[in-house]
Amino acid sequence: MAPRNDVTASSVGNVIQASSIGELNINTSARHNAPMQLPPAPHAFVNRDDELRLMDDALNREGSRPALVAISGMAGVGKSALALHWSHSNGSRFNDGHLYANVAEYRHRGGVAVSEIVAFFLRSLGVHQQYLPAQYPERVALFRSLTAQARLLVLLDDVDEPAQVRALSPAAGDSVVISTSRRRLNGLTIDGARFVDLAPFDAEDGERLVTQWMTSTAKQDSTSIRELVRLCAGLPLALSVAGARLAQPRRWTPAELVHHLSDDRQRLGRLTIEPGGSPVRTMFDTAYADLPESARVLYRRLGLHPGPDFGNEVAVVAGGRATSTPGTDLELLCTANLVEELDRGRYRFHDLVRLHARERAEVDDSADQRDTTLGRIVEWYAKGAAAADVAVLGNRWRSGEHDLTGWENRFDAASGMEWLRVERTNLLAAMRAADKLEWHETVWTMCESMWALYHSDKNFADWVESHELGMRAAHQCGNVTAEVRMRNQLARAHIELHEFAAAHEQLEIARRLASDDPRAMSVVLESTGLLYREQGRYGDAVSVFEDLVSTQRDLGDERGYAMQSYQLGDVLVRASLEERAVPVLDDALETMLRLDDDMAAARVRIVLAQAYHRLRREQEAATQLEEAVQTTRRRNQPVKEAQALEVLVGVAQENHDTTRFRTAAHRLLELYVDAGSPRSAEVRRWIDLGRRPEQED
Structure with missing residues (x-):
C-alpha cells in the first residue's frame, strides 16, 4: 500500500505528522479564555436595515486598521440597541473575543479614566493585575501589542471624545470597534470611521416596535397604534x-394610552429633548403613575442611589419599610422598562430614567426623607466595605472602629475582595455623595476600609481621588491620626506611580501631623523608606527601616517587628549587602513562623533565598525557595510563586541541577502565560537554551 499523509478527522490546534522521529518535545501553554462581555441583545428590535448594511460594509473592507463604526444620535434613539443587535448577529466572526465597556461608568470629575478601561481590557485578555503597567501610555502600548494578531469585537458605549475610541482600539486589521455617542464624533474621520447617524422611527417601524409588546387582541387597533407612534415622535425609548x-x-388598551397622552400642553414638552421638556419624561410619568404605591416608593428612592448599578440588597435598603416586597417591586420596575436587569442579579437605570426617578423623589418625598434614604444607602456601602476589609486584612491597625451590627453578608478573604471589586465604582460614588453632604466621618472611614482593594488592584484613579476625599474629611473632623493615615496611603499611590515629588509632599505633611503619635509616625516612616527604596536611595532606606525595627522591638509589637525586619532585609539585598541581610531575614522568618503567618513567611523566604543565592549558598537558597513555592501555590498567590520560581531557576542553574531548572522554568512559563506577562517569551527562550544567559542572572 502506498504511504499516505492525510488527516481525515477534525482537529483543534496544530497537527504534527511524521514517518519516523527520534524524540519530539511539544510545549503547550494554557490559553486564556476569550472574553465574551457583550450585554444581552435587545428584547425588541425592528428595522434599522440601512444602518445595519452600513455596519456590514465597514466590516467587509480591506485594510491594516480595525474597522471603526461610530453610532450617534439623540438620547433614547436606540444607539446601544443597534450596536448590540449587530454585535450579537456577527459575534461568531470574532473568535478572539468581545470586549465591552460603558464609558459613562468610568467618568470622574467630568473626565473619563480611560486608563482604567484599558486595564480592564488587559485583565480580560489574561494579563494578571500585578503585570499591568502603572502608566497610561504603557497600558495602551501593551493592549495594542496583545491585540496585534487578534480578531476582536470592541463595543464602547456612551463615548464623548474621539480620543477614548483611539486609545481603546485594538491593533489588528481584522478587528472592529463600535462606539455609541450622543454627539457625532467628527474627529474620527481621520481614523477612517464609518458614521451611522440614527433618527427616530417612521410610522411603520414605530408600529412594529410597539406591537412586539402587545397581545394579538390589542394589535387589532391599528388606528390607535399609529396615533401612539405619532405622539411618541417615533423615539424608540x-x-x-x-x-x-x-x-x-393591568393592561391599558392602545386607545386608552393614546387618550392619556393627548394633552397638547404636556405632550409638546414631553416630545422635545430640551431642559425641562424631555419627551421621555412623559412616558416615565405615565408608567410611574401606573405602578403600585410600594413600587413607586422604591423607584424614586432608588433614583437617589449614587452609583451606576445596584443589587437586590441595596433595593431593600433604599426602600426601607415602605416597600415590604422589594423583590416584586423591582420586578415590576423591570417589566415597566424603568430599570434594566444586568448579569449577576444586578440592575441599573438608564441615565434619563434615573433623572426622572430623582425628580419624582424631589416632588414626592421631603428633604428629610431623601436624606434618610441616601443615608441608609451610604451606610450600607460603608458597612460592607468595613466587613470586607476585616475579612481580607484581619486585625490590622485601623484609625476608626466600625459597627457591623446588621450586616448580614459573611465574607471570607476571597469573597470580601470580590465584593470590593464588584462594588468599587459604587463605593467611590457613595464617598462622593457623603462628601457633598458633609458626612465627613463616613468619608474617611470608607476610604480606610478600601485599602486592600486599591493596594491589590492598583485602581490608581480611584485610589487618588478617594484618598483626597478622605484626607479632607479627616481634617474636617479634626482627626489627626486619620488624616495622617489618609495622606500616608495617598503617598503610597504616588510612589507606585513614580510621582515621587507628590509622595514626598504628602509624607512631609503627615510626618509633621504625626509627631505626637508613635504608631502613626511608624506607618509614615515605613512609606518614607519605601519611597527611598524606589528612588534607589538604599542608604537612606536602610536607616529608616533600622530605626523602625528598633521601635517595634521596644513597643513589643512582634508582627510589626517582623514586617519591618523584612523590609530592612529586602533593602539590604537590593543594596548588595547580603551578609548583613541574612541575620535580619532569619529573625523575621522565625517570628512570622511563630505567629503562624505562612504567607508572610513565604515573602521573607523569597528575599532570604536571594541573599543566599548571591552568597553562593545555593542549597540553603533552594530549601527556602521550595518552601515558598509550596506555600504560594497552596494559597493561590501566583505573583509571589513566580517571584520564588525566578530565583529558583538561577539557583538550579548554579547547582547544575537540570531537572530542577526545567521543572521551575516550565512552571514559571505557565504562570506568566496565564497572567499575560510579557516575560513569557524570555522564559520560553531559557527552556529552549536549557539555561538562563549570564546577563539575565
Missing part, C-alpha cells in the same frame, strides 16, 4: 416604555 405599559398586568 419612548415607544418601548409605552409598549411595556401596554404589557403590564
